Amino acid sequence: MGKFEYAPAPESRSIVDLRSSYGLFVDGEFVEPKDGRMFKTVSPSSEEVLAEVAEAGPQDVDRAVAAARTAFKKTWGSMPGRDRAKYLYRIARIIQERGRELAVLESLDNGKPIREARDVDIPLVAAHFFYYAGWADKLEYAGFGADPKPHGVAGQVIPWNFPMLMLAWKIAPALAAGNTVVLKPAETTPLTALAFAEICQQADLPPGVVNIVTGAGATGQALVTHADVDKIAFTGSTDVGKAIARSVAGTKKRVTLELGGKAANIVFEDAPIDQAVEGIVNGIFFNQGHVCCAGSRLLVQESVYEEVLASLKRRMGTLNVGDPLDKNTDIGAINSPQQLAKIRMLSDVGEQEGAERWSAPCDLPERGYWFPPTIFTGVSQAHRIAREEIFGPVLSILTFRTPAEAIEKANNTPFGLSAGVWTEKGSRILWMADKLRAGVVWANTFNRFDPTSPFGGYKESGYGREGGRHGLEAYLAKH
Amino acid sequence: MPSTDNRLAVRKTYKLYVGGAFPRSESGRSYVVNDARGAFLANAALASRKDARDAVVAARKAWPGWTGKTAYNRGQVVYRIAEMLEGRRSQFVDEVAAGEGSSRAKAERSVDEAIDRLVWYAGWADKIGQVVGSTNPVAGPYFDFSVPESTGVVAVVAPQDSSLLGLISVVAPAIVTGNTVVVLAAEERPLPAITLGEVLATSDLPGGVVNILTGRVAEVAPWLAGHMDVNAIDLVGVADAELGKELELAAAENLKRVLRVPDKAPDWSADPGIGRLTAYLETKTVWHPIGI
Numbered sequence: 062m063g064k065f066e067y068a069p070a071p072e073s074r075s076i077v078d079l080r081s082s083y084g085l086f087v088d089g090e091f092v093e094p095k096d097g098r099m100f101k102t103v104s105p106s107s108e109e110v111l112a113e114v115a116e117a118g119p120q121d122v123d124r125a126v127a128a129a130r131t132a133f134k135k136t137w138g139s140m141p142g143r144d145r146a147k148y149l150y151r152i153a154r155i156i157q158e159r160g161r162e163l164a165v166l167e168s169l170d171n172g173k174p175i176r177e178a179r180d181v182d183i184p185l186v187a188a189h190f191f192y193y194a195g196w197a198d199k200l201e202y203a204g205f206g207a208d209p210k211p212h213g214v215a216g217q218v219i220p221w222n223f224p225m226l227m228l229a230w231k232i233a234p235a236l237a238a239g240n241t242v243v244l245k246p247a248e249t250t251p252l253t254a255l256a257f258a259e260i261c262q263q264a265d266l267p268p269g270v271v272n273i274v275t276g277a278g279a280t281g282q283a284l285v286t287h288a289d290v291d292k293i294a295f296t297g298s299t300d301v302g303k304a305i306a307r308s309v310a311g312t313k314k315r316v317t318l319e320l321g322g323k324a325a326n327i328v329f330e331d332a333p334i335d336q337a338v339e340g341i342v343n344g345i346f347f348n349q350g351h352v353c354c355a356g357s358r359l360l361v362q363e364s365v366y367e368e369v370l371a372s373l374k375r376r377m378g379t380l381n382v383g384d385p386l387d388k389n390t391d392i393g394a395i396n397s398p399q400q401l402a403k404i405r406m407l408s409d410v411g412e413q414e415g416a417e418r419w420s421a422p423c424d425l426p427e428r429g430y431w432f433p434p435t436i437f438t439g440v441s442q443a444h445r446i447a448r449e450e451i452f453g454p455v456l457s458i459l460t461f462r463t464p465a466e467a468i469e470k471a472n473n474t475p476f477g478l479s480a481g482v483w484t485e486k487g488s489r490i491l492w493m494a495d496k497l498r499a500g501v502v503w504a505n506t507f508n509r510f511d512p513t514s515p516f517g518g519y520k521e522s523g524y525g526r527e528g529g530r531h532g533l534e535a536y537l538a539k540h
Numbered sequence: 541m542p543s544t545d546n547r548l549a550v551r552k553t554y555k556l557y558v559g560g561a562f563p564r565s566e567s568g569r570s571y572v573v574n575d576a577r578g579a580f581l582a583n584a585a586l587a588s589r590k591d592a593r594d595a596v597v598a599a600r601k602a603w604p605g606w607t608g609k610t611a612y613n614r615g616q617v618v619y620r621i622a623e624m625l626e627g628r629r630s631q632f633v634d635e636v637a638a639g640e641g642s643s644r645a646k647a648e649r650s651v652d653e654a655i656d657r658l659v660w661y662a663g664w665a666d667k668i669g670q671v672v673g674s675t676n677p678v679a680g681p682y683f684d685f686s687v688p689e690s691t692g693v694v695a696v697v698a699p700q701d702s703s704l705l706g707l708i709s710v711v712a713p714a715i716v717t718g719n720t721v722v723v724l725a726a727e728e729r730p731l732p733a734i735t736l737g738e739v740l741a742t743s744d745l746p747g748g749v750v751n752i753l754t755g756r757v758a759e760v761a762p763w764l765a766g767h768m769d770v771n772a773i774d775l776v777g778v779a780d781a782e783l784g785k786e787l788e789l790a791a792a793e794n795l796k797r798v799l800r801v802p803d804k805a806p807d808w809s810a811d812p813g814i815g816r817l818t819a820y821l822e823t824k825t826v827w828h829p830i831g832i
Contacts, residue, residue, distance in 0.1 A: 204672070501825045520771070
């Protein structure tokens with residue numbers, strides 16, 4: 062059966078009111094950067110310049126941290142939890158009201174399909190604010206002592222793959238616990254964070270409680286190393302996570318790190334193959350594979366390898382790659398030229414090391430940054446594509462014979478963020494879940510997220526958990 | 541311990557405790573342990589880099605079996621350690637009093653507290669999962685639950701002042717939660733730690749779950765902090781802040797979980813809370829669809 066052709070169904074851009082230029086959000090106001098430097102943010106699907114954004118230098122970071130400190134002392138840190146809760150509810154409601162606009166903005170700036178931004182990212186963002194709003198007035202019941210206290214100023218650095226969702230994961234628990242924040246969004250995806258700054262204004266959040274400093278690595282470094290930041294939360298690459306761990310050595314700063322992964326998605330012969338194939342596709346091609354917990358290593362039981370492979374290739378042939386704002390699109394644009402180059406480089410290495418590459422046949426747009434959904438077969442555990450995080454729509458396929466071998470191969474990596482298991486046998490699911498060294502195990506599903514559920518890694522995938530009661534712990538000092 | 545009557549004492553050679561055995565340091569070195577007044581007490585093994593690495597290998601080897609035991613079973617073993625410690629109470633009192641220079645009464649209180657603390661931690665083995673684990677009310681047709689699991693191999697620089705109570709207070713929470721441990725004993729007061737090894741060897745604790753090194757913190761700790769197969773490190777016994785920073789820097793290389801050098805030595809007689817239990821735990825969240 063051939064691929065269904067859908068008529069284009071583009072979401073309207075008119076709902077988004079983009080300014081040509083954005084300042085930094087400090088102490089409740091948009092302000093110009095001290096040294097006046099600006100950078101451009103582009104749409105990765107069209108290379109169109111969307112807006113100019115300020116690059117925060119050390120003085121700007123200073124100013125933002127000072128505003129956060131003042132707000133912590135004067136308003137937020139001593140505000141009754143029930144009032145903090147109401148502010149968080151307000152924010153959650155405004156996010157819902159502006160959900161469609163935020164989804165379009167996210168899709169434009171990030172390159173992700175509007176379907177995912179609309180159905181996954183933004184509803185989860187609102188859900189996180191609702192969830193933590195409910196904790197703000199119940200902290201003494203969270204199990205961290207009778208009188209848990211916030212740390213003070215939290216410096217938060219987030220990645221470009223889920224710009225608004227990562228913001229919510231960081232800001233919602235921080236504010237619920239009574240901290241104030243300075244957040245640096247990724248340089249390629251600052252726009253929804255700036256829209257969030259407007260939402261804070263709309264909610265009448267006291268000035269300085271949330272500060273947004275846009276910029277690149279140097280801005281993040283200035284924030285992380287700032288002497289008056291009490292707690293650091295970072296989501297991003299393992300290399301940067303290690304650098305942050307080094308930079309706080311010998312200080313009093315608390316740190317949580319959500320870093321890279323190389324998740325095994327393990328398919329047993331008794332798995333419902335069609336569902337498993339859907340799960341494989343969701344596991345690696347969701348958000349163009351720009352997911353730290355992506356199921357980037359497929360482990361298939363040898364007896365069903367041919368069947369799974371054939372089914373997977375057929376399914377991949379039906380994926381719509383193209384305009385992220387088209388509601389039919391399954392796979393959008395790669396976020397940046399740098400990321401595209403990295404994906405290409407590692408894929409080339411995959412071939413050089415002897416693995417066989419297959420990409421779904423699809424026409425890629427002329428402009429923008431694109432990479433077709435791709436699988437590698439004949440992959441061994443020693444191959445770089447089986448060991449390193451590619452962070453793109455590239456799947457390495459390996460095989461196994463016994464559950465013990467699957468565990469051995471799955472755990473044979475310095476990472477430990479997530480894993481998937483596909484089997485109809487309940488006792489095997491629990492056995493596998495017990496043996497897998499990963500912070501999240503999805504059985505007969507993949508890439509599920511919920512604000513009530515702790516998420517985070519083992520080993521070099523970082524430390525700390527986000528989400529749920531566990532997610533509060535990072536923002537509370539125990540007594 | 542020096543003999544008090546006319547009988548010629550059999551002098552003991554103090555050795556390491558690694559993988560359930562009592563090796564000398566592979567370096568062949570030893571160092572003099574004095575009592576609090578400076579009088580000779582014993583020669584202890586001066587552990588080397590190789591000893592530290594051997595201890596990590598032993599701890600890693602023991603980890604799957606130990607973490608795979610039921611919590612009930614781990615609790616039973618830790619209770620058993622308390623029993624064996626109780627049986628050798630007077631020996632520990634002698635060693636603690638001599639090493640710490642405390643009165644006999646104070647040493648007795650400290651040893652009793654150490655035994656009681658083991659009993660307290662033993663009981664946590666099958667309860668901590670209920671306290672910090674959860675089922676999560678997700679918005680969708682899924683069941684998901686979060687369970688705590690051991691982090692793996694934990695390296696510990698034991699408290700320098702409290703040679704038994706402090707030691708028990710940092711080792712017990714690590715092992716009851718399923719981790720295996722390499723502990724570097726208090727540098728100047730290692731005798732209770734060495735004797736603890738003898739207790740552990742006869743208390744049903746599988747070999748390698750606790751490995752005890754004696755030696756110089758500044759020499760051995762960097763190898764533990766930089767070891768790629770160590771998952772967590774406890775720097776409570778590091779007295780020098782600058783060394784503590786170096787150890788943290790080394791630990792960053794594989795993102796070890798770090799318990800930092802404390803501002804001041806903890807009060808080991810106070811209620812320890814569950815902080816040291818959760819410090820060595822990871823949280824795993826498992827999802828499954830709900831349907832018929």
